[in-house]
Every structure is written in C-alpha cells, then in structure tokens.
Amino acid sequence: MRIAMLAPISWPLPPTGYGPWELVAYNLTEQLVKLGHDVTVFAAGGTASTAEVVVTTPHALSTWPEPQRSRMQAFDRKTGLLEGPPDARVLEELHIGKCMERAAGGEFDVVHSHLHVHALVFARLIPCPMVTTLHGSAWVRATHPILLAYKDMPFVSLSEAERTMLPELNYAATVHNGIRMDGFPFEPDKEDYLLFAGRLSPEKGPDVAIDIAKQSGRRLLMAGLIEGQYQGWFDSHVKPHIDGTNVAYLGLLSQKALAPYYRKAAGVLFPINWCEPFGLVAVEAQASGTPLIATRFGALPEIIVEGETGFVIDSVAEGVAAVDKLGGLSPAACRRNAETRFSDEAMARGYAHVYQSLIAQGVHA
16 A cells, blocks of 8 residues: 555654654554555654655754744844744644645555644545544544534544544544554563653643652652643642652653662553543553553553553552552453554554555545
C-alpha cells in the first residue's frame, strides 16, 4: 500500500522528550515500512525515518529557534509590516496542504491523519480514504462541531473508552497505541520506590500520587513536563512536597532516560482523573515488567489486567492498600501483556488491516 502519514508538527519524529502523538506516528511508520508498505511521512524539520520524509516546516513548533519563537509583535516602520513569532496555525495549514496536494494527485492509497481535527475538512476532497486517529480529540467539546460534520469519515479510537465521548462517529476500528519493546528492557528484580511519569498537571494526579506514596511509606520519583499554564498549580500542589529524598523530581526525561526508572520501580502510580483515551506510560511500565496502580478512568481498565499486571483503584486508601500487594504480581505477566497487545508490531498490523479494509470499501469508506 502507498500510505501518507500526516504526523503532528509540535515535535520532530522521533521526539526526544515529550511528544506522545509524534511517537505513535513514528513507531507506526517504522513498522509499516518493515511490513513492506510504501510510506511517506509528512513531518517537521529534524525528522528522521526509514520512510520517505517530506519536511513541511523547517522546525517543529516546540523546537523553533527561541529568538524567533519569543519575538514580540511589533510594527516595523521600514517595511510597514507587523513582525512577530511564527503562527502555528499558518504552519499547520501549510503542513496539511502539502500532504493534500500530493494526495489529490493520486499518489496514495490512503492518508492517515494524526492531526487532531484539523485535516478533516479535506477528507471529502481527495480521491483516497483518509482515516483519522482521534488521540483524545473527542474529549474536547469545542471539537465536536467539526467531528460531527465529518462523522461519516473513518475514525480510529485508541480504546473502547474513547468511543464513549462521541459514539456518533464512524469508527473503523480500535487500535491500541504501540511501543518499541526493545526500548523498555524487561527487569524482574525491583527496588522499593514508586514512580510517577507524565505531565505534572491536575488531571494527571501527581498530587494524588504523592499522597499514596507518603501514606505507603515509599519513596516517590517523579518525571514529566511542567506546562506553563499549570506552573502555578504545580508550585502550590506538588513542589512543596519535593524534598529530594521522599519525593524527588527527575525533570522531563526522554524515553531512553526514563526506561531505567521504569525497570527498577516497584510500581508506577497513574492516578488520573479524566477520561484519558490511552496511556503510553501504562504500557511502557508493563513492558519493563513493572505493575501499575491506576484510577478507574479512561482506557486504564482496558490496559491493566486486574490483579495480574496492576490494580485499578477508586481512592487514595485503595491505592495505599494496592502498594502492599505489588510484590505478589508477576513482572513476566506485565511484560507478556505489553508484548501481546501493545507492541508497535501489533499496532502496525491493526492499522494495516484498517487501511486495507477502507481501500476495499471505496474512496471514503
């Protein structure tokens, strides 16, 4: 198949730190190439792939040169122009446009968009199917008008839980996100600490993770992105607990840097409080042989095998009780669950089946 992979442009592929959507697009692209498909990935500058790469913007939005990115808007008397930082909306439209122009020329059998909702308006204008992975888009009510306007287009959900947010859409399949298993070596021998990995924002529950760890008498290591809009929340709810001993913040780590912490952790705490459509952290932990303690939100009950690869909880007290039971879980069972259901190979096979089905059905499925 000739596949156009329309990747996000917030980060280059593969991302070196944060960038979950880019990571999924990269893992999928690499595995589809291994399966023998002809893949063209449309992505930001700095991208490296075994597929054909079409660079649509010179830099990713998050790695744009700082002097340009932080430039204040100001009127230039010499040119008469309003100068300022690059416009992300303009860059994304150019990015989408380059892909759609080639799709309109009949170069591809299918286009796969990872761009939230922003490419949907082109779906009926190209002569091949375009499938959109939601990546949580339906969680935002403001996106519903465009999703519903194009509800007949084929969508892929990351979990069955994701579908509950907008069941009216035409779901072609559920395909779980997949990871490179060799990036998370299996480790059966664990230490005593607990790990929190993810954005340090209210909906991710880092403050709840701290409560569980403290009440369990366990050391907690924390890693993840502190977003600008949540800096005040972090400063008041998380930072006061960070003492470097009982609670330590490791910073924003790449997958490679985070992997050793997954491997040796007694358990990973994932106490979210929103309907997260998937959770790469939950898969990465299990791939390392490390069980999870997670709240009953979103896809987590689908990802965890209760009592085998972790525990699903409804309160801090249940979380504390679950910590005491971590030693009775099998690291090998965690690894098996990840290998069987959440590898990049499994993801690529799932999407290849979706593409083949859409192509067989006709232009727009």
